[in-house]
Amino acid sequence: MEARAGAERPPLVARLPAWALGLVPLSLIAGAAALLALLGAPGLGDRRGPPVEELAVERTVLRPGEIQLTVRNDGPDAVDVAQVIVNDAFVPFTASDGESVGRLGATTIDIGYPWIEGEAYEISLLTSTGGTIDHEIPVAAETPEQSSSFFALMALLGLYVGVIPVALGMLWLPFVRRISQGWIRLLIAFTVGLLTVLGVDAALEGLEIGAAAPSVFGGQALVLLGALAAYFALAGVD
Amino acid sequence: MGGAAAAPALALLHEVVPHQGLHHALSGGQASAAGHPGHGGSGGALAHASFAGGTVDHRANGFNPTEILRDFEHGRTRRMASGRVLREFELVAADKQIEVAPGVKFDAWTYNGRVPGPTLRCREGELLRIRFANASAHPHTVHFHGIHPAHMDGVPGVGERTGGGLIEPGQSYTYEFDADPFGLHLYHCHVMPLESHISKGLYGAFVIDPRRGRPQADELVMVMNGFDTNFDASNEVYAVNTVGFHYMDEPVRVRRGELVRIYLVNTLEFDPVNSFHIHANFFHYYPTGTSLEPTELTATVVQPQGQRGILELRFPKPGRYMFHAHVSEFAQLGWMGFFEVLA
Numbered sequence: 240m241e242a243r244a245g246a247e248r249p250p251l252v253a254r255l256p257a258w259a260l261g262l263v264p265l266s267l268i269a270g271a272a273a274l275l276a277l278l279g280a281p282g283l284g285d286r287r288g289p290p291v292e293e294l295a296v297e298r299t300v301l302r303p304g305e306i307q308l309t310v311r312n313d314g315p316d317a318v319d320v321a322q323v324i325v326n327d328a329f330v331p332f333t334a335s336d337g338e339s340v341g342r343l344g345a346t347t348i349d350i351g352y353p354w355i356e357g358e359a360y361e362i363s364l365l366t367s368t369g370g371t372i373d374h375e376i377p378v379a380a381e382t383p384e385q386s387s388s389f390f391a392l393m394a395l396l397g398l399y400v401g402v403i404p405v406a407l408g409m410l411w412l413p414f415v416r417r418i419s420q421g422w423i424r425l426l427i428a429f430t431v432g433l434l435t436v437l438g439v440d441a442a443l444e445g446l447e448i449g450a451a452a453p454s455v456f457g458g459q460a461l462v463l464l465g466a467l468a469a470y471f472a473l474a475g476v477d
Numbered sequence: 478m479g480g481a482a483a484a485p486a487l488a489l490l491h492e493v494v495p496h497q498g499l500h501h502a503l504s505g506g507q508a509s510a511a512g513h514p515g516h517g518g519s520g521g522a523l524a525h526a527s528f529a530g531g532t533v534d535h536r537a538n539g540f541n542p543t544e545i546l547r548d549f550e551h552g553r554t555r556r557m558a559s560g561r562v563l564r565e566f567e568l569v570a571a572d573k574q575i576e577v578a579p580g581v582k583f584d585a586w587t588y589n590g591r592v593p594g595p596t597l598r599c600r601e602g603e604l605l606r607i608r609f610a611n612a613s614a615h616p617h618t619v620h621f622h623g624i625h626p627a628h629m630d631g632v633p634g635v636g637e638r639t640g641g642g643l644i645e646p647g648q649s650y651t652y653e654f655d656a657d658p659f660g661l662h663l664y665h666c667h668v669m670p671l672e673s674h675i676s677k678g679l680y681g682a683f684v685i686d687p688r689r690g691r692p693q694a695d696e697l698v699m700v701m702n703g704f705d706t707n708f709d710a711s712n713e714v715y716a717v718n719t720v721g722f723h724y725m726d727e728p729v730r731v732r733r734g735e736l737v738r739i740y741l742v743n744t745l746e747f748d749p750v751n752s753f754h755i756h757a758n759f760f761h762y763y764p765t766g767t768s769l770e771p772t773e774l775t776a777t778v779v780q781p782q783g784q785r786g787i788l789e790l791r792f793p794k795p796g797r798y799m800f801h802a803h804v805s806e807f808a809q810l811g812w813m814g815f816f817e818v819l820a
Contacts, residue, residue: 321580322528324713328809329578329721331529338530338580365713367580369706 290316292366294340295453296374300382306352308362308374311345313453319367325352326360343455354379442466526813527722533576535720540591542718543727546697549684550595554603562603564656568594570613570666570679577704577714578721578811585678586613586666592719593700593744594664594681601659601688610649617674618644620667621683622783625654632667643668659687660766661740661785676705676712676746678719682785684740687769694738694789695731701743701751701780701802701812711747714811715802721811724800728817733795739788740766743780751812752779753788754803760790777803792818 252260293314300307306325312318319339323332336346354360360376383389415423442462449458535541552566568588575585575592588594599605609619620631628636629652633643644650666679682698702719703712714721731737739760743751754777761771762778766787778786792798801813 319580321530322578324810327806329526329528329811331527363713365578365581365706367582369577369581369583369704369713371707371709371713 286315290368292316292318292368292370292372293454294318294320294364294372295451296372297345297453299374299376301354301376301379302381304351304353306350306354306360306362306376308348308350308364309345310340310348310364310372311453312340312342313455315342317341318372320346320348320364321367322365323348323350324363324365324371325350356380526809527725528579528811530579532723532726533579533720538575538591538720539573540719542716542720542723543729545591545593545596545718546699546729548596549598549696549698551598557604562600564599564603564605566595566597566605566607568607568609568619570609570611570617572613572615575678575719577706577716577719581706581714583704583706586615586617586674587678588619588681592678592680593702593742594679596682596684596698596740597664598684598686599656600686600690601656603656605652605654605656607652608649609644609652611644611646614646615668615674616643616645617666617668617679618642619652619664621652621654621664622662623654623683623685624657625652629654630667631664633669656685658767659685661685661742661787662765663742663744663783663785665744665783672710672746675744676703678702680744682740682742684766691738691769692736694736696738696740697729698740699742699753701741701745701753703745703748703807703812705747712745712810715745715807716811717814722813724814728797728815730817730819731792733792733818733820735791737790737792739790740785741778741780741788742785743782745782748804748807750779750781750804751807752777752803754801755790755816756799758790758792758798760788763787763789792816794818795820 291314293312294310295313296308297311298307298309300309310320317339320334321338323330330350330352332348332350334346334348336344338346340346348364350362352360354376356379358379360379362374362376364372364374366372415426445462445466446459449460449462452458550566552564554562554564557563569590571587571590573585573587573590574582575587577583585592597607607619607621611617616633618631618633621629628639628641630636631641631652636642641650641652662683662685664681664683666674668674680700680702682700684698699717700719701715701717703715704719705711706713716723741753745751756776759774759776762773762775763769763771764786766785771789778788780786795818798816798818799813800816801808804812
């Protein structure tokens with residue numbers, strides 16, 4: 240009797256519209272979040288212990304009598320740069336966006352310093368809590384001005400290393416068409432090896448540069464995902 | 478580092494570059510945040526050894542290095558039945574945050590709320606009683622350099638049976654011994670880890686005057702110290718009487734021709750030696766101050782950790798004369814100042 244009634248009346252879940260079923264987990268999540276907020280988020284927010292001070296030096300510029308560091312805060316707390324030490328000496332400085340750098344904020348620290356070409360410099364940013372953020376300039380050299388002629392020169396260099404060798408390589412096509420299969424295999428093997436070396440080298444250098452970027456940007460993951468995306472894009476075009 | 482390594486060159490440059498802070502000092506006021514022409518400067522050399530961003534907040538610190546120079550703690554005295562003088566001092570250890578360079582805070586451990594602790598001054602042969610109360614969150618002691626019984630030495634493990642040795646938070650103890658020998662000594666905490674207990678600020682000068690005193694002079698106390706603000710076992714800030722470059726902004730004012738006596742103590746940690754060098758002058762040096770005859774006439778003296786000595790000199794001409802550690806690194810990192818000789 241009951242079994243028949245069950246068969247005539249489908250269960251509650253089956254009678255509800257699909258959108259309502261989708262709403263159930265969402266409303267549960269909202270409820271849990273509200274409860275957490277109501278209880279003052281126990282275990283979250285208030286960290287114990289001293290502040291975590293992290294600054295990443297994004298860019299170093301050297302001009303005559305001047306060292307410029309662009310720093311970004313990639314830690315959880317604000318950082319106040321109180322003093323700057325260059326090679327064991329306190330030095331005068333100004334900060335373009337203030338000495339206090341909030342989370343993900345950036346400021347450019349301008350240091351008046353008689354640096355000498357070819358010498359090494361160790362810069363310490365002394366924070367308000369007495370912590371230090373160290374940055375090394377292994378060999379000092381003036382930073383090139385970024386004018387249009389600078390970019391033109393860089394474009395020319397790109398042509399030298401990227402386009403001209405490939406164009407020259409194409410000129411071998413008539414030659415390759417006339418040689419035996421054995422020789423072609425040898426050339427292909429050589430080319431694949433060369434590309435593998437370049438690929439590994441580029442990946443390692445990309446990871447190294449990615450690691451130098453503020454950690455919040457996930458530089459190394461970006462390199463790997465970028466490579467993967469490029470592969471799919473090329474495969475799609477092909 | 479080329480610019481500041483040659484301190485005399487710096488002094489010359491300083492003569493050329495007007496320095497607003499000095500005007501404040503001469504008019505009796507405090508050097509203001511505006512008194513730093515070097516801030517943001519650029520060019521061929523560092524024109525002025527100083528901090529960026531003004532001066533420290535002496536009021537919040539609770540002490541001013543300019544006042545520490547001539548601040549001697551004589552304690553309370555009374556004559557005992559035997560005719561001998563009893564001199565009593567009080568020292569309280571407390572944890573306190575202090576500013577050691579503009580904007581740089583340091584969690585110090587202090588005697589009587591200041592770094593260095595008070596300069597205790599007494600006379601040879603007196604009976605001394607130093608009541609020590611530990612209001613810090615950590616155990617401490619007071620260890621005096623001088624001649625005294627073992628249980629008065631302020632060393633953990635010695636004297637606990639009579640209530641001495643290690644003094645726990647909330648506890649107190651009275652050290653009692655004779656003022657002996659005359660000279661310039663020091664006191665400091667002697668709890669392990671020693672380097673940490675001393676470098677956080679638990680030290681001070683201890684002067685025992687000879688029975689017949691010393692010639693009348695303008696007397697100054699200079700405790701050479703440093704601060705390891707990032708706990709890497711090396712100092713970030715070096716100074717005399719705690720605040721780096723303080724006497725660059727507020728020169729030590731003395732009178733031309735007057736005898737100046739400097740009680741110089743080295744309480745620096747992490748670096749094996751410290752030194753004192755004066756420009757355009759020479760001084761008589763009395764090592765540890767235990768003799769009334771100087772051992773040399775010189776312009777530079779070196780002191781290892783815990784060493785001290787008395788300097789006597791006169792300035793024959795008015796003007797501004799630099800003094801600093803002749804360890805150039807320390808000078809560049811704050812241990813540098815000026816005497817302002819008034820006509």
